[in-house]
Amino acid sequence: WTMVAGGGASVVYADTIADMGFVNELANYGEYSGNPTRTETREYVKTVLDLMTRSKHPSGKPKILLIGGAIANFTDVAKTFDGIIDAFKEYADKMRQVGVRIYVRRGGPN
Secondary structure (H helix, E strand, C coil), rough: CCCCCCCCHHHHHHHHHHHHHHHHCCCCCECCCCCCCHHHHHHHHHHHHHCCCCCCCCCCCCEEEEEEECCCCCCCCCHHCCCCHHHHHHHEEEHHHEEEEEEEECCCCC
């Protein structure tokens, strides 16, 4: 699983997962950029988490949520992460139940 935001870095993540032979494990790729609002980000993340938490991985492996990308000068990172955190609070119990692991890599001037 992956949820990525912003520019070319997100394409690199998806390409790297495929190059490493895990393309069949890549369940969602989302390009979400353009300075979204807190509400827009929350609703996007809730959609990803809803799909991700419907069932455990068949083999019992954890599900991976990758949040990454470079941030353009116009993106308010705090606002974006507030939306992500809002969705995480709503889905925390479900995320624990299916064994979601979260990795974050954000960069950029903001």
